[in-house]
Amino acid sequence: MNRDIVGLPAGYRDLLFRDAEVRRGIENEFASVFASAGFREIIPSAVEYLDLYTRGNQGIRERAMRFLDREDNLLALRADFTPAVARIVTAHLRDMPSPVRVWYSGPVFRKTDRHRGQYQEFSQIGAELIGGNPAGADCEILDVALNCLSKSGFPDASVHVNHAGIFRGIVNGLGLGASELAEVRSAIDRKDMRALGSRLEELGVKGSVRGQVGTLSRCVGDSRALAAAASSIENEESREAIASLESLASHLPQWRERITFDLTEIDEMEYYTGVMFTFLSPAHSVELGRGGRYDSLMREFGTDLPAVGFSFSMDSLGECA
Amino acid sequence: MKNCVRIALPKGRLYDSGTALLARAGIEIAPADGSRKLVFPDRDGRFEFIPLKPVDIPVYVESGTIDAGIVGSDILREVEADVYEPVDLGIGKCRLVLAAASGLALPAAGSLRVATKYPRTTERFFRGKQLHVHIVKLDGSVEIAPLLGLADAIVDLVETGRTLRENGMRVIEDVASVSAKLIVNRTAMKTKSVDVRHLITQLDTVVYENPGQQD
Numbered sequence: 134m135n136r137d138i139v140g141l142p143a144g145y146r147d148l149l150f151r152d153a154e155v156r157r158g159i160e161n162e163f164a165s166v167f168a169s170a171g172f173r174e175i176i177p178s179a180v181e182y183l184d185l186y187t188r189g190n191q192g193i194r195e196r197a198m199r200f201l202d203r204e205d206n207l208l209a210l211r212a213d214f215t216p217a218v219a220r221i222v223t224a225h226l227r228d229m230p231s232p233v234r235v236w237y238s239g240p241v242f243r244k245t246d247r248h249r250g251q252y253q254e255f256s257q258i259g260a261e262l263i264g265g266n267p268a269g270a271d272c273e274i275l276d277v278a279l280n281c282l283s284k285s286g287f288p289d290a291s292v293h294v295n296h297a298g299i300f301r302g303i304v305n306g307l308g309l310g311a312s313e314l315a316e317v318r319s320a321i322d323r324k325d326m327r328a329l330g331s332r333l334e335e336l337g338v339k340g341s342v343r344g345q346v347g348t349l350s351r352c353v354g355d356s357r358a359l360a361a362a363a364s365s366i367e368n369e370e371s372r373e374a375i376a377s378l379e380s381l382a383s384h385l386p387q388w389r390e391r392i393t394f395d396l397t398e399i400d401e402m403e404y405y406t407g408v409m410f411t412f413l414s415p416a417h418s419v420e421l422g423r424g425g426r427y428d429s430l431m432r433e434f435g436t437d438l439p440a441v442g443f444s445f446s447m448d449s450l451g452e453c454a
Numbered sequence: 455m456k457n458c459v460r461i462a463l464p465k466g467r468l469y470d471s472g473t474a475l476l477a478r479a480g481i482e483i484a485p486a487d488g489s490r491k492l493v494f495p496d497r498d499g500r501f502e503f504i505p506l507k508p509v510d511i512p513v514y515v516e517s518g519t520i521d522a523g524i525v526g527s528d529i530l531r532e533v534e535a536d537v538y539e540p541v542d543l544g545i546g547k548c549r550l551v552l553a554a555a556s557g558l559a560l561p562a563a564g565s566l567r568v569a570t571k572y573p574r575t576t577e578r579f580f581r582g583k584q585l586h587v588h589i590v591k592l593d594g595s596v597e598i599a600p601l602l603g604l605a606d607a608i609v610d611l612v613e614t615g616r617t618l619r620e621n622g623m624r625v626i627e628d629v630a631s632v633s634a635k636l637i638v639n640r641t642a643m644k645t646k647s648v649d650v651r652h653l654i655t656q657l658d659t660v661v662y663e664n665p666g667q668q669d
Contacts, residue, residue, distance in 0.1 A: 246534075249513060293644055324538040324638070327662065353647060395644065411644065418518060418645040 144245065144253035148451075155454045156256070156447055160238055162285035163258055163445075170277045172234040172260050177217035179239075183207040185216050188433040192402055196243040198253070210242040215430065215442060218261050223434040232265030238447070252448070259422070259444030263431065267439045268377060271408045271426060272384045278412065278424065278443045279388050286454055290421060292388075293353075293395035293411040294381070297425075298374030299366075300399050303345050306368060307338055322401045326350050341367075352396040356382060359394040374407075381408065404430070410443060417453045421445055459501050459642070459649045460493075462515060462523030464508040468634050471545040472524040479656035500649055512537060512637065521642035522653060528611060528632045532572045538643055540654045541636040544661050550575065550629040553618050554607035555600050569599035570609040579609070579629050597621045 141147070148156065167174070186194040186209065193216075197209035211217065214237050222233050238258040245251035260277060262270045275292065282290040300321075304314060313336055320329035326347065333343050345366050352362040356379060363375045382392050400409060407426030414421055424443025431438045463472055473483060482497050494503045504520060512535035514520040524543065528550050550572065569590040570576045580587045590605050597617055599605040609629055612618060618625065636657055643650055 250517065324540040324643070325542070326540065327542060327658070353644075393644075397643075413641065413645055415645045418521075418641055420641045 156451050159285045159450050163281045166281045166284055167236040172236045175235045179211050180208055183209040198242045212243050219430050219434045222263050223436045233263040236260040256447035257444050258447050261442035263440040264438045270441050271381055274441045291391050291413050293393050295409045296374040296378050297405045299371045302368045302370030318401050321399050349396045414453045419449050421449050459646050460520045461503050462511045462520045463503050463505045465505050468546045478660045515637050515639050518639045518641055522638045526634050532575050538638040539635045541657045543634045546634040548611050548613045548632050551612050551625045552609050552627045553623045553625050556624045567605040568607050569596050569605035576609045
């Protein structure tokens with residue numbers, strides 16, 4: 134094979150000088166926020182067993198870059214940080230203070246569709262808080278994330294906040310089968326509310342519950358919007374979830390202007406179990422990162438600890454800087 | 455920066471009905487000033503329109519380069535773009551069908567050659583039936599492929615079925631029913647929520663609650 138050695142494979146790029154300096158600057162600001170909040174850096178291995186990605190998030194496994202080692206074990210380039218953090222914390226929990234506060238920064242690799250102009254190497258920076266009191270941890274992690282954005286040149290960045298328990302509480306009582314539930318989730322994920330309404334009606338879901346799903350699909354705004362949604366919802370799990378969002382925001386008055394309650398988005402992969410964050414740059418109309426509570430992931434690694442974290446796309450941060 | 459909501463309009467069969475629907479929703483393209491611009495504002499300066507080839511629209515909207523667009527569900531399913539599709543606009547209705555020469559029985563086993571402009575949709579359709587097929591991707595005049603011997607069957611759009619009959623073919627099975635959708639970028643729904651929601655509500659209203667003057 135005679136390939137041009139000065140070229141690069143499709144889906145990859147070099148970042149030179151100015152682009153590299155911008156990212157270095159952002160990473161340094163994040164690092165100092167993390168250090169003062171008591172988070173310590175870890176550098177997970179760049180190579181994992183492919184099976185690491187079987188737990189929790191199926192979508193990532195399909196997109197991992199895989200290869201074989203000398204013993205023909207299936208390996209993958211790092212496709213996500215969070216499972217690696219879960220693996221590390223599970224292995225070294227006894228040597229770590231509780232709760233565990235870690236941060237990471239580096240590349241992840243995922244297959245993308247050909248010819249869509251997407252890269253296959255992404256750069257992420259994020260943090261995880263494992264253990265401790267969940268309500269306090271949610272507050273702490275959101276505060277750290279917003280501090281990172283504020284200190285690194287994104288003072289107008291906003292966060293849309295939701296809670297997986299709100300939707301879960303509404304659909305749990307419906308007695309839908311797995312495939313019907315997947316259909317309902319997919320219609321909500323596409324925001325096709327007419328199709329969703331008629332499907333729910335076909336499935337025999339009563340009008341008041343269809344009304345609640347409709348309420349969620351419109352609920353975006355401040356605490357008044359959240360209170361309005363709460364008033365129409367009857368089940369205990371959803372109400373508790375809404376109350377925990379109210380409490381989260383009330384403990385972060387310094388970020389009131391930055392927080393929007395947005396109950397419209399659901400987590401189609403069912404990865405998050407509690408609070409969910411989407412970080413945005415309104416000025417650039419770009420999503421900067423995501424995060425949330427994922428208590429069931431640690432359990433899959435054999436450590437039954439609550440966990441919450443966030444991850445920013447360094448590529449998006451670099452573009453908007 | 456990009457504070458105005460940009461809407462992609464499909465060139466071709468959906469253009470006139472799509473712009474008419476937007477006009478009834480109170481969103482009108484400002485009259486052309488004779489220049490050869492590629493981007494047109496609306497009368498209120500709240501939206502911008504960009505006419506594009508339909509197959510390109512999901513890619514633009516998924517990437518966020520354009521905030522919203524009108525596109526046929528045939529193309530949307532084929533491109534598999536990760537976008538919101540909040541309103542089925544009910545225009546451009548037709549069917550995507552599997553068709554073959556009259557008299558040809560499809561083999562229950564063994565392999566079939568199928569010509570289509572929709573390779574991914576076709577692959578999904580046959581995978582669902584657990585049938586193995588060879589797909590030939592074409593860009594136009596798909597109905598002629600069986601006549602010329604390139605394929606045994608086709609997967610293509612039909613409106614009336616006349617073209618099929620004229621080429622000696624018949625519909626074997628529906629693959630999907632097709633209509634035009636409003637699609638919206640996931641981030642724009644949050645960052646430009648006031649104008650994007652206005653667009654969705656207005657279109658939903660003219661399509662479902664006030665469908666009177668449909669042309």
